[in-house]
Amino acid sequence: ETGVTQSPTHLIKTRGQQVTLRCSSQSGHNTVSWYQQALGQGPQFIFQYYREEENGRGNFPPRFSGLQFPNYSSELNVNALELDDSALYLCASSFSGGLYEQYFGPGTRLTVT
Amino acid sequence: ILNVEQSPQSLHVQEGDSTNFTCSFPSSNFYALHWYRWETAKSPEALFVMTLNGDEKKKGRISATLNTKEGYSYLYIKGSQPEDSATYLCAFQGAQKLVFGQGTRLTINP
DSSP states (O other), X not given: OOOOEEEOSEEEEOTTOOEEEEEEOOTTOOXXXXXXXXXXXXXXXXXXXXXXXXXXXXXXXXXXXXXXXXXXXXXXXXXXXXXXXXXXXXXXXXXXXXXXXXXXXXXXXXXXX | OOOOEXXXXXXXXXXXXXXXXXXXXXXXXXXXXXXXXXXXXXXXXXXXXXXSTTOEEEETTEEEEEETTTTEEEEEESSOOGGGOEEEEEEEEOSSXXXXXXXXXXXXXX
């Protein structure tokens, strides 16, 4: 059984650019949730994907978008990067749209300069 | 805006001592309260999911209690060990998402 993996580990981008972060869910899980953790704060919910459909969204602008693929891996895309987007981005997988038994990946550290 | 508060923000404890910290959350629209342990450079790890008022959960030296009527949960660590050093996050589960507190960073001094 493989755990949740994320790529890349670290990323540096320039303001205005676009970025794609990737997440492979735990074997058997069909739900992926994405979180942003800014410095000194707890993780904030961005959105959740269940069976390739968005299944809930937090207070993030439309330039944050996502995809889930048939193998249940997922991407987080952020357009028009702003300095405040610098954060640790976590994904977590679970089963059937639930939030119990949620398994987190190690995160991608994004720095926007 | 849903507010989940954890206190204290950081804590230094001598090895062998017991400690506890608090998570405060809204008492309405409650589904569950989650506790996670997050060690540096690792993934957050689920400790407990608590759903019922009065719930008490235990895993080894770590235990947690839940009061949904007044909106708080306590996490207790008995006989702290160096490997307990981590950030402890609580998360309130509402209808469709988790709302996390900012965490309590625990450091165990040998």
